[in-house]
Amino acid sequence: MAGFDHKTLDAKWQAFWEREQTFLTPTDRTRPKYYVLDMFPYPSGDGLHVGHPKGYTATDVVARAKRMMGFNVLRVMGWDSFGLPAERRAERTGEHPSVITARNIATFKSQLQKLGLSYDWTRELATSDPTYYKWTQWIFELLFERGLAYRAEVPVNFCPALGTVLANEEVKDGKYIETGDDVEKRLMKQWMLRITEYADRLSEDLTGLDWPPGTHTAQFEWIGKSIGANVVFKVVGSDHPITVFTTRPDTLFGGTWVVLAPEHPLVDQITTPEQRAAVAAYRDQVGKRSERDRTTEAADAPKTGVATGAFAINPVTGKQIPIWIADYVLASYGTGAVFACPAHDERDHAFATKFTLPIIEVVKGGENVQVAAYTGDGPHVNSDFLDGLDIDAAKEKVIGWLEAHGLGSKSIRYKLRDWLFSRQRYWGEPFPTYELPDGQVKLVPKSDLPVALPQIDEYKPTRDGQPPLARAKDWLPVTDKETGQVAMRETNTMPQWAGSCWYYLRFISPQLTDQPWDREEEKYWMPVDLYVGGNEHAVLHLLYARFWHKVLYDAGFVSTKEPFQRLFHQGMIHKTSYREPKSGKYHYDHEVEQRDGAWYVKGTNDVVETKLDKMSKSRYNVVNPDDMGNEFGADAMRMYELFMGPLEDGVEWETSGVAGTRRFLDRVWRLLVVPADPSSGIEADTLSGKVSEDAPRDNKDLERTLHAAIKKVTAAVTDLRFNTAIADMMVFVNEATKATAIPRDWFEMFVKILSPFAPHIAEELWQRLGHTTTITYEPWPAHDEAKLARDVMVIAVQVLGKLRGQIEVPPDATEATILAAAKADHKVQQFLAGKPIKREIYVKGRLVNFVV
RNA sequence: GCGAGCGUGGCGGAAUUGGUAGACGCAUGGCUCUUAGGAAGCCACGUCGUAAGACGUGGGGGUUCGAGUCCCCCCGCUCGCACCA
Numbered sequence: 030m031a032g033f034d035h036k037t038l039d040a041k042w043q044a045f046w047e048r049e050q051t052f053l054t055p056t057d058r059t060r061p062k063y064y065v066l067d068m069f070p071y072p073s074g075d076g077l078h079v080g081h082p083k084g085y086t087a088t089d090v091v092a093r094a095k096r097m098m099g100f101n102v103l104r105v106m107g108w109d110s111f112g113l114p115a116e117r118r119a120e121r122t123g124e125h126p127s128v129i130t131a132r133n134i135a136t137f138k139s140q141l142q143k144l145g146l147s148y149d150w151t152r153e154l155a156t157s158d159p160t161y162y163k164w165t166q167w168i169f170e171l172l173f174e175r176g177l178a179y180r181a182e183v184p185v186n187f188c189p190a191l192g193t194v195l196a197n198e199e200v201k202d203g204k205y206i207e208t209g210d211d212v213e214k215r216l217m218k219q220w221m222l223r224i225t226e227y228a229d230r231l232s233e234d235l236t237g238l239d240w241p242p243g244t245h246t247a248q249f250e251w252i253g254k255s256i257g258a259n260v261v262f263k264v265v266g267s268d269h270p271i272t273v274f275t276t277r278p279d280t281l282f283g284g285t286w287v288v289l290a291p292e293h294p295l296v297d298q299i300t301t302p303e304q305r306a307a308v309a310a311y312r313d314q315v316g317k318r319s320e321r322d323r324t325t326e327a328a329d330a331p332k333t334g335v336a337t338g339a340f341a342i343n344p345v346t347g348k349q350i351p352i353w354i355a356d357y358v359l360a361s362y363g364t365g366a367v368f369a370c371p372a373h374d375e376r377d378h379a380f381a382t383k384f385t386l387p388i389i390e391v392v393k394g395g396e397n398v399q400v401a402a403y404t405g406d407g408p409h410v411n412s413d414f415l416d417g418l419d420i421d422a423a424k425e426k427v428i429g430w431l432e433a434h435g436l437g438s439k440s441i442r443y444k445l446r447d448w449l450f451s452r453q454r455y456w457g458e459p460f461p462t463y464e465l466p467d468g469q470v471k472l473v474p475k476s477d478l479p480v481a482l483p484q485i486d487e488y489k490p491t492r493d494g495q496p497p498l499a500r501a502k503d504w505l506p507v508t509d510k511e512t513g514q515v516a517m518r519e520t521n522t523m524p525q526w527a528g529s530c531w532y533y534l535r536f537i538s539p540q541l542t543d544q545p546w547d548r549e550e551e552k553y554w555m556p557v558d559l560y561v562g563g564n565e566h567a568v569l570h571l572l573y574a575r576f577w578h579k580v581l582y583d584a585g586f587v588s589t590k591e592p593f594q595r596l597f598h599q600g601m602i603h604k605t606s607y608r609e610p611k612s613g614k615y616h617y618d619h620e621v622e623q624r625d626g627a628w629y630v631k632g633t634n635d636v637v638e639t640k641l642d643k644m645s646k647s648r649y650n651v652v653n654p655d656d657m658g659n660e661f662g663a664d665a666m667r668m669y670e671l672f673m674g675p676l677e678d679g680v681e682w683e684t685s686g687v688a689g690t691r692r693f694l695d696r697v698w699r700l701l702v703v704p705a706d707p708s709s710g711i712e713a714d715t716l717s718g719k720v721s722e723d724a725p726r727d728n729k730d731l732e733r734t735l736h737a738a739i740k741k742v743t744a745a746v747t748d749l750r751f752n753t754a755i756a757d758m759m760v761f762v763n764e765a766t767k768a769t770a771i772p773r774d775w776f777e778m779f780v781k782i783l784s785p786f787a788p789h790i791a792e793e794l795w796q797r798l799g800h801t802t803t804i805t806y807e808p809w810p811a812h813d814e815a816k817l818a819r820d821v822m823v824i825a826v827q828v829l830g831k832l833r834g835q836i837e838v839p840p841d842a843t844e845a846t847i848l849a850a851a852k853a854d855h856k857v858q859q860f861l862a863g864k865p866i867k868r869e870i871y872v873k874g875r876l877v878n879f880v881v
Numbered sequence: 882g883c884g885a886g887c888g889u890g891g892c893g894g895a896a897u898u899g900g901u902a903g904a905c906g907c908a909u910g911g912c913u914c915u916u917a918g919g920a921a922g923c924c925a926c927g928u929c930g931u932a933a934g935a936c937g938u939g940g941g942g943g944u945u946c947g948a949g950u951c952c953c954c955c956c957g958c959u960c961g962c963a964c965c966a
Contacts, residue, residue, distance in 0.1 A: 032920090243885075243961075253965070275966060288966090328964050329882075357964045367966045376964050444965055567961090672906070674894055679959090683893070689906050699921090753895065756905035763905090766922090825901040830947040832901055870946055872900050880946045 032695030032704060033790060035662025042789045043145060051805050052147045055101040063100040064554050065092050066533055066593075068562025068570075069107045071525075072133035073114055077140040078644045079652045079670070079682055080602035084561045086670045087599060087749060089146045091559060093785035094746040096147075097809040103554055104147055105536040107154040108134050111162075112525050116456040119488045126456040126488070130157055140654060145663045145788050147805075152539045156528025157456070161535060163479035164545035165527050166461040168577065170472050171584055173462070177223045180470065183449060186319065187215035193490045194453045203317040214316070215494075219451040220460065220521065224576045228252050228443045231575055239595040241677075244567040251568045253444025258428050259364065260437040262287055262341040265349060267299055271341055274363035274442055278431070279423035280370040281345045282412035283391035285381075287352045287368050288334065290360040291315045299352060301338030308354060311335040315356045323356050332357060332380040343368075344436040345413070345427070355380065363442055371402065378402035392420070448573065450524060453496035455488045457522030463507050465516045471509060480518070496520045529570055530577040533557055533592060551587055556594045564598035571596070597749055600679035604650040606642040609635055615649040641681055652682050664787035665691035671751035671786065690755075694790055696762050697783065700771065701794055716797065724770035731768050732816050734761040735775050739812035742782045751786075758783060773798070778810040825876035826851045828860040844871050851877045 046052060065088050070081065085106075092104040108130075115126040115133070122129075134155060141148070154161050172178040186195040190210035200212050224231075232252045235245050257276035264271060271287060289296055291312045300308045311334070315323075334355030341352050350368075357376055358367055371381035371388040378401065381388050388399055391412045395403020409415040414430065415423040431437030451460075459480045461473040473480055483504035491499050498520040499505070509516050531545075537554050538547040571593070578592040607616040607628060621628050621637055628637045644651045657666045668690035674680045698704070703715045726732075738757040745754035761779060765771050777798060784791030784804045795804040818840055824847055826834040834856040838847050848869055851857060861881060868880035 246885085247961075250962075255965075257966080273966080277966080324964065326964055330964070332964085355964095357966090359965075362965050364966095369966090374966075376966080379964090442965080564960090669906095672893090678894095680893065683907070685907055686893070693906085695921090752893090753905080756895075759905055823901085827901080827947075830900095830945090835901075868946060870900090872947095875897090875900055876947090878900080878946055 032691075033662075033698045033702070033793070035664070035789070036659070038789045038793050039143070039145065039658070039663045042792045043142060045792070045803070046145075046147070049803065050151075051803050052104065052149050053151065054103055054149045057101070058553055060099060060101050062103065062554055063092075063095045063559075064103040064533075064557045065095070065559045066103075066536075066557045066561070067106065068560070068566060069109050069529070069532060070137065071109045071112050071114075072130060072137045074118065074129070074133055075646045075651075076133075076136050077654055078602075079654050079657060079666075080644050082141075082144055082146075082654055082667070083602055083670045083676070084563075084599035085141065085146055086144070086667045087597075087676050087751065088559065088561050089144075089667075090671065090751065090785040091746055091749070092147055093788065093805065094742075094809065096805055097781065097785075097807055098746075099808070103536065104149060105152045106141065106146070106148045106150070107152075107532055107536065108137070108156065109525065109529050109532075110134065110155040110157040111457045111528055113454070113456070116454060116488055119456070125484075127157065130155070143655065143658050143663060144667060147788070152536050154532065154535055154539050156458075156532065159479045159481050160542070161532075162458045162528065164535065165458050165523065165531070166473075166478050166480060167475060167545060168531060168581070169458075169523070169527075170461055170475065170478075171586075172222060172577075172580060173472060175580065175584065177226065177580060178450070179221055179223065180218050181221050182216045183219040183221070184214040185217050185219070185453075186212045187217075187494060188212045189494075192492060192494050194494075200319050203319075217451075217453075219449055220519075220523075222448040222450045222576075224448045224573070225443055225445055227576050227579055228254065228445050230579060231445075231572065234575075234579075234591055238591060238593070240593075241564075241596065241598055244564065244571070244596060244598070247567045248572055251445060251572065255442050255444075257440055257442065258424075258431060258437050259440040260344060260368065260431060261435075262344060262368065264295075264299055264352070265340040265342065267339070269295055269298060271295060271352070271366050272364045273366045273368050274440060275368060277370065277373065277420075277424075278427045278437070279409065279412075279415060279418075279420050280373050280391050281343065281368070281427060282409075282415065283370040283372045283389040284343050284346075284350065284368040285371065285387045285389060286350045287341045287366065288358045288380075289337070289352065289354050290358040290365040291354045291356060292360040293354070293365045296337060296354055299337055299339035304336060304338035307335045308337060311354065318356065320359060320361065323359065326357075328375040329379050332376070332383050334380065334384065336384075344431065344434070351386075353380075353384075361446070362444075372398040373402055373404055375402045375404070391415075448576075450527075451521035452524050453490060454522050455482070455485065455497035457524065458527055459498065459522055460519035462519045463509070463516040464519070465509060465512070465514055471511075471516070473507075474510070496522070498522065526570060526573050530574045531581075533560075533574075534581075534587065545586075548586070555587060556589045556592055559595050559597065560593040561597045561599055563601065567598070598677060600675075600677050601643060602673075602682050603641045603679055604644050604652060604682045605639050606648040606650040607637040607639055608648075610638050615647070617649045644682075652684065657684070657687055661687045661691040662694070662789070664694055664790050668693070668755060668786050672755045674752055676749050676751060693759055693762060694787055696766055697787075698790065698794070700762070700765055700776065701797060719769070720771045720773050720776045720798075722773050724772040726772050728768055729820055731761075731764050731771065732775065733819065734764045735779060736812040736814075736816040737761075739778065739782055739810050740817070743809070743812065746785075755786065758786075780804070781807055781810050822874055824851065824874075826854060826857050827876060827878040828857065829880060830878060833857050833860045847871065848877060851879075 067085050067088050092102045096102050110130045115129045118129050119126045186200045188195055188205050188210050195205060195212060203212055205212055232249060232254055235248060255276050257274060258278040259272050259274055260278060262271045332355060334353045337352045337354060339352045340349040343350050369377035371377040372390045373392055389411060390398040391409055392407045393410050394405050394407030406420045408417050409423050415427060418426060428439050459482055461478055461480045462470055464470050483501035485497060485500045488497050490497055505518050506515050507518055534546045537550045541547060574592055578587060581587045582590055607621045616630060616637060620631055622631045628639050629635060630637060642648050642650055665687050669687040672690055701717055701720050703717050705713050738761045741757040742754045745751050780791050780794050791804055821837045822840050824836050824838060825832055826836060834854045836850050836854055838850055864881040866879050866881055870878040
């Protein structure tokens with residue numbers, strides 16, 4: 030054995046931490062706090078792959094280092110345990126989802142524990158636990174009481190053949206993508222959350238957050254605030270005017286027709302008898318398309334539409350313009366009606382081209398607006414009182430004019446829609462509501478929470494398409510205490526997002542039974558100082574959680590406006606997958622071989638395609654962290670996860686890289702320990718004697734690399750740039766391996782900075798150095814800037830920007846002596862060769878450049 | 882289509898932010914030790930060249946004493962967004 034016995038060490042120290050409760054959250058409140066949080070996983074049946082621990086290892090290094098730096102650290106893990114896969118499995122096997130979920134959680138937990146992650150497991154929680162979802166329901170009641178939860182008839186994708194509701198993603202061209210069964214729009218009463226009420230604050234408060242710019246932008250654009258105007262178009266021969274929303278009221282003079290969404294209520298009233306058949310046919314055709322399909326076409330895609338035969342009056346020109354219907358206008362956005370200005374809008378231009386409608390230029394600056402729309406700025410033309418103004422000035426003026434004439438007003442719209450909060454599933458939080466015979470909806474009294482999920486015999490929807498909870502016949506009726514009437518419980522459940530909207534608060538006091546969290550503790554711990562997770566949650570989860578948090582803030586239950594002060598997305602770990610193109614069959618990497626630059630199934634001529642893919646069981650490219658831990662140890666595995674490359678980058682897993690970090694740890698081990706080697710007569714480990722109190726302290730190279738590593742690792746805890754910090758630790762160990770002796774305090778400093786990365790071996794080394802307590806709370810070493818200086822400065826000498834030599838000078842050498850020394854260098858002299866020096870450039874401590 | 886980002890050895894990646902390109906690691910080759918295998922240690926490792934040296938960060942051009950880094954054009958890849966009025 031050339032190094033340490035990782036199996037013994039990993040088990041020994043994991044047992045020690047558990048026995049000593051080393052990672053129990055501290056209770057004194059005098060020290061500064063640090064709340065570091067991982068996005069908690071959905072405990073899938075597949076277990077962990079090596080991609081999961083990347084983020085968890087990064088946060089673990091931060092947590093462990095912060096503890097040593099004197100912070101009280103809140104470091105916790107839980108389970109986002111409601112969700113579809115467990116329900117689907119239950120449908121197949123009849124096993125209760127809670128049983129499936131509990132088993133998966135046990136697997137995940139044991140896999141995580143084998144990595145030595147320093148979670149306070151006494152705070153573990155699961156969103157599907159009634160003691161947890163009791164408070165999810167409690168927050169829902171708060172939303173309801175504040176007018177932010179309401180019920181609405183919402184069209185859902187209903188598949189009669191399957192008797193179930195489908196997500197938009199599952200429907201294409203009116204068919205279920207899996208089976209091809211017809212899908213119809215069916216109105217269902219659904220819970221909605223009024224997130225749009227918080228649109229402005231969700232947008233504005235992003236500014237103060239330390240978030241990746243991409244995520245910041247994604248949320249900002251998702252909310253999609255646009256400022257414009259509502260403009261009233263009178264309809265010829267009708268009392269019902271059309272209100273359109275536009276962000277370009279300045280182009281009204283170029284407005285040559287109006288388009289209504291096919292579903293617009295006015296369509297029936299205004300369509301002329303001649304056009305009725307065409308309109309009906311078009312509406313029928315559009316009705317089959319989902320809104321998603323309608324909105325996933327390019328702006329310049331060919332347009333469809335039908336004229337209603339009716340005419341509207343352009344409010345600024347007074348001219349009559351035709352009214353059309355077209356599917357690119359959506360009933361659910363704006364007012365469901367637009368006016369078209371083909372000269373300055375791509376969609377309108379495509380429409381005008383298709384149906385030969387007039388195009389009037391009103392902003393100068395483009396080429397020929399008959400050929401292509403011009404969307405840039407410029408002076409207005411053909412626009413009466415707007416002529417000569419730029420877009421901003423024209424907008425302001427025309428809105429003033431519209432308001433003065435009662436024909437419109439300034440208006441703000443958001444892309445963000447209210448949040449559809451009902452799911453027709455079993456494995457989710459039941460709504461704490463019931464409906465009286467008269468349709469009135471009431472909340473279950475808070476003292477009766479939680480409304481627990483009832484047992485049912487089958488997890489499928491009912492024959493008539495009711496959600497699975499409708500099968501719980503005994504559970505459905507409930508007596509309203511106020512009126513004595515028998516009411517019916519809600520059969521929808523909440524979406525998976527619900528539980529993850531507030532779990533970071535429950536971690537603060539997860540065992541509390543009479544409150545969701547302790548208010549004083551919340552003031553101490555919030556906000557989350559560092560939140561790490563994948564960027565697939567850039568919008569939905571992170572936006573929904575912010576929304577709930579703001580509601581809780583308004584209600585006085587939390588003390589911060591925002592939950593997550595700093596956000597970081599770790600990159601995904603990929604692995605090559607091998608797939609036979611014909612059959613679509615995947616192969617493990619040991620089943621394939623490379624010949625003449627192509628890949629084949631071993632021993633055959635069957636070609637396989639290679640692709641760098643996400644790890645997934647179905648692609649046969651999963652690397653299991655348990656295998657890595659068994660072969661190389663948890664510490665080597667942890668270090669490789671962070672050494673692979675920058676944390677935010679997606680990289681390919683290379684198992685040979687783990688062997689490299691393992692070799693590094695073996696080298697560290699041998700600095701202190703001579704490993705037992707029975708074959709050469711050494712029966713037990715002994716201390717090497719290399720690390721000693723009286724080792725000479727004049728090894729400047731060793732001291733410098735130590736302090737450089739301390740500096741880099743300390744910075745890495747803040748920057749989350751671990752790969753180069755590990756490289757610097759390797760440099761120190763290479764230097765220490767060369768040294769004949771290492772002062773004991775230097776080695777101890779190194780073991781301390783190593784400990785967040787490789788805690789098992791660090792604890793063992795610490796103990797063998799004679800310490801009796803854990804290294805977890807040892808004070809973090811500080812680097813000494815003076816010790817980073819070298820005895821000699823190496824200065825590069827360039828002539829005309831090309832490297833021609835190097836000189837060594839004392840660190841305190843003046844510029845003049847350095848320049849003189851550089852000129853004296855014989856190699857440099859060859860290139861100067863009597864030519865006059867025009868310029869001498871000296872970059873402090875780095876280089877000299879002569880221009881000749 | 883629009884937007885953002887990226888392109889560096891056989892591979893993952895470094896580069897003090899305009900100052901010695903290739904740190905650290907993987908893979909590979911050589912040597913030492915070893916009965917052997919393995920481990921460990923040492924050395925080499927961008928290309929061409931015996932060497933001096935020349936060339937070299939996707940390609941082309943520019944700014945500069947000096948460019949992987951800044952500017953312009955092109956090529957390629959990745960990730961977002963996708964008729965939002």
